[in-house]
Each structure stands twice: as structure tokens, then as C-alpha cells.
Amino acid sequence: MKAGDRLSTFRFPYKISLILLLGLTILAAPLPSLQNVQAHAQDGLYIQPDSFVIAQAAPAPEEAVRFAEQLIGKLSASKPFTAWKDARPEFQPLGPGMHAWLVTLTQDGKPIGYLILGAKPSGGYALIEYGAGSEPLFDTVALQRALAAESSASAHSASLPSHSSALQVEQLYAGPTLAEWRIVDKAGQAAGLQAQAARGESLPLQYRDARNADPLPDNESIWRRLLASPPELSSAIVASGSPAAIPDPPTITADSFDPNDNLIWLASDQLELTASSLTQELRQHKALIFAARSEDRNYTLPLPVYGYQTWEQGDDTAAIEHVYVMTGSAASPRFIAFNELAKAGQFYNSTGQ
Incomplete structure (x- = not known):
């Protein structure tokens, strides 16, 4: 998702321009266990739909389920x-350390939707983000389609394993601004990855955006750094073990949009916002753009912001308001805890003013 001195773009060979990333926050879930995906091809790569298993449902702690x-x-x-009233929730751990749970709702x-619950260091769970619609956060259909399309376009692509091979696919989640697939060519490993790495050559490894399967220029050292920090969730977030939080209906201030359609916001100054001033800014300017930043990464894909949802927690004498930022598409909106998003980067006015 995607300024003079603030952001500089570079061309990404598969889709749109990516942007210089200056900051990123981390949930820091350890690498989840690998899921084998058998890939077979004669003229490229073909992923068998019935063998494309990414993560298995697992028993979740009672507190997380409640x-x-x-x-x-x-x-x-x-x-x-x-539609969630009749939905069936499935729990998948994001990382062997169980620092987060992906709850997928199906009908x-x-x-038809998802939740991501993060484990708090002090105990209990917090609602990091959630979304509605048919587009899951980790979209296996989009990944399968992207791999098949690229392999059919070039049977000997440098970024894809050719001929019959075995792939390992895993889900990586380092906070709401970073959810990715990690794909390893096991046949390439068997052919001598260690010697290849010692010579400084590229490995048969790729990272892709979890939702749309766009290729990303990440590497192992980046992810080792990202996953090394312990989770530090904000206290300004809906959490278990607290007085029940009640959500207001979402407030939609603009139509959903693609930040890449108008890049004038790149020339604007960043906005210094709090949760309450975010809602005021949206009511005034209708739409904003969020850009994640990090010293570890050299790109970002900007997020459209076109609404919010507030949760009231506590009684009338000591009520606390939690704000979740609305992003994503009209068909499948995402709602991300303001503090978890804000510490990952900056907000910009979508009109550049």
C-alpha cells in the first residue's frame, strides 16, 4: 500500500508501486508450524485444490473461546x-507460541468474517482486529490463483519453482500492518540450500501479501527481527477480563477507495492524531490514508481509512471508548484497533491538504 523526502517509491515487477516504509509495529508471534502443500506441474506450477491446506483448526483456550x-x-x-449470528467459528493459532489466534467465521x-485475538502479557486476550465479508485475512484462494497464473505465464519464472515440487506454506502475522504468506520450495532445499546461501545466491523462498497474494520483497533476516520482540498490546483495546465492551454501529464517512488512484497525499504532512481526533478528522475530511513505517522494511502499501467503529467499556461514571479504524474494501471491511495501527506509522489526508 504506498513522499519527497518522506516516501520514495520503487517499481515492483508484479503489480503496483510500493513505497518506502519508515515504521512498523509488531505483534511478534513466532513462526507458525509449516503446512505442506503439494504442487505439481508439467508446464509450470499447479496447486491441487484438495491438497492446499494452510492451517488446521486447533483447540483454543477456554478464555479465548468465551x-x-x-x-x-x-x-x-x-x-x-x-450474518455472524449463525456462523461457525474456527480457531487457528498464529505461531507455535500461541501469541495470537485467528478466528475464522464460516457459513x-x-x-464471512474473522477476528484476531492477541494474548496479553499480563494474561487474557485482546481484540487486535476483525473483519466482515467473504475475503479472509489469509486468502488461500487468492494465493492458489496467483501461483497458478504466474506459473502458466512463465514455466521457468525465477520466483517460482518449476516442474514437480513440494511447497511449504505458512502464515506470518506481525501485527495488523503485516500479514504474509511464507512459501518455501522444498525441492530447492533438497538440492542444496545451505551451499547456495553460502555463495550468496537467492534461495527458493518468497513472501506474499496474505490477502491478495501480491509478491513482497522480504527476506528471512527481516522476519527474524520482526518476530524477535515480545508482544506489547496497548491498554486502549477491547480485552477479556474487563467490563463488557459494547460496540456502536460502524460510522462510514466515505466510500471505500484505492489510495493508489490519487497519490497527491504523498506531498502532504503527516497528521498527529489520537483516537478521538481521528474521528473528528474523518467527520471533517471524510477519508484518510495510513502508511506503515519501519527501519526494517523498504516499502509499504497504504491503507484507505473511510470510517471507524467505537466500543464503550465500563459504566456511565467511568466509561472508556475504544476506537477501531475502518479500512479494507466495501465488500470486506477491516476494523483495526487505533493504537495498534497508529504506532505502526502515520495518517495522511487523502486530498493532500
């Missing part, structure tokens, strides 16, 4: 979550 059930019940009272076998 918290998820509470959240689903409260969110399903208003659009766009009303008739199809995804």
Missing part, C-alpha cells in the same frame, strides 16, 4: 456483521 463468542454476539447485532463452508 471472549470470541462474546465479541461475535455483540458485533452481530448490527451491519455488516449480522455453509464459506468465510
Whole structure:
């Protein structure tokens, strides 16, 4: 997602320009266990749909299950979550350390939403982000389609294994601004990865955006640094073990949009926002753009911001308001805890003013 001295772009060979990334926050879930995906090809790569298994459902802690059930019940009272009333939740650990849980809601076998719950260091769980619609955060269909399309276009692509091979695919989640697929060519490993790495040659390894499967210029050293820090979730977030939080219906201030359609925002100054001033800014300017920043990464894909949802926690004498930023598409909006997003970068006015 994507200024003079603030951001500089470089061309990414598969899709749109990516932008210089100056900051990124981390949930720091350790690498999840690898999931084998058998890939077979005669003239390139073909992923068998019935063998494309990315993550297995797993028993979640009782507190996480209860918290998820509470959240689903409260969110399903208003659009766009009303279909959640009859949904079936499936829990998948994001990382062997169980620092986060992906809760996928399905209806008739199809995804209709998700939650991501992060484990708090002090105990309990927090709602990092959630989304509605048919586009899951980790979209296996998009990944399968992208790999098949690229291999059919070039059977000997430098970024894809050719001929019959075995792939290993895993989910990486380092906070709401960074969810990726990590894909390893096991046949290439068997051919001598260690010697290849010693010579400084590129390895048969690639990273892709979890939602749209766009290739990303990441590497192992970047992810080792990203996953090395312990999780530090904000206290300004809906959490278990606290007085029940009640969500207001989402406030939509503009139509969803693609930040790449108009790059005038690149020339604007960053906005210094708090959760409350974000809602005021959206009511005034209707739409904003968020750009993640990090010294570890040299790109970003900007997020459109076109609304928010507030949660009220506590009683009338000591009520706390938690703000979740609305992004994503109109069909599948995402809602991300303001503090978890804000510490990962900056907001910009979408009109450049």
C-alpha cells in the first residue's frame, strides 16, 4: 500500500508501486508450524485444490473461546456483521507460541468474517482486529490463483519453482500492518540450500501479501527481527477480563477507495492524531490514508481509512471508548484497533491538504 523526502517509491515487477516504509509495529508471534502443500506441474506450477491446506483448526483456550463468542454476539447485532449470528467459528493459532489466534467465521463452508485475538502479557486476550465479508485475512484462494497464473505465464519464472515440487506454506502475522504468506520450495532445499546461501545466491523462498497474494520483497533476516520482540498490546483495546465492551454501529464517512488512484497525499504532512481526533478528522475530511513505517522494511502499501467503529467499556461514571479504524474494501471491511495501527506509522489526508 504506498513522499519527497518522506516516501520514495520503487517499481515492483508484479503489480503496483510500493513505497518506502519508515515504521512498523509488531505483534511478534513466532513462526507458525509449516503446512505442506503439494504442487505439481508439467508446464509450470499447479496447486491441487484438495491438497492446499494452510492451517488446521486447533483447540483454543477456554478464555479465548468465551471472549470470541462474546465479541461475535455483540458485533452481530448490527451491519455488516449480522450474518455472524449463525456462523461457525474456527480457531487457528498464529505461531507455535500461541501469541495470537485467528478466528475464522464460516457459513455453509464459506468465510464471512474473522477476528484476531492477541494474548496479553499480563494474561487474557485482546481484540487486535476483525473483519466482515467473504475475503479472509489469509486468502488461500487468492494465493492458489496467483501461483497458478504466474506459473502458466512463465514455466521457468525465477520466483517460482518449476516442474514437480513440494511447497511449504505458512502464515506470518506481525501485527495488523503485516500479514504474509511464507512459501518455501522444498525441492530447492533438497538440492542444496545451505551451499547456495553460502555463495550468496537467492534461495527458493518468497513472501506474499496474505490477502491478495501480491509478491513482497522480504527476506528471512527481516522476519527474524520482526518476530524477535515480545508482544506489547496497548491498554486502549477491547480485552477479556474487563467490563463488557459494547460496540456502536460502524460510522462510514466515505466510500471505500484505492489510495493508489490519487497519490497527491504523498506531498502532504503527516497528521498527529489520537483516537478521538481521528474521528473528528474523518467527520471533517471524510477519508484518510495510513502508511506503515519501519527501519526494517523498504516499502509499504497504504491503507484507505473511510470510517471507524467505537466500543464503550465500563459504566456511565467511568466509561472508556475504544476506537477501531475502518479500512479494507466495501465488500470486506477491516476494523483495526487505533493504537495498534497508529504506532505502526502515520495518517495522511487523502486530498493532500
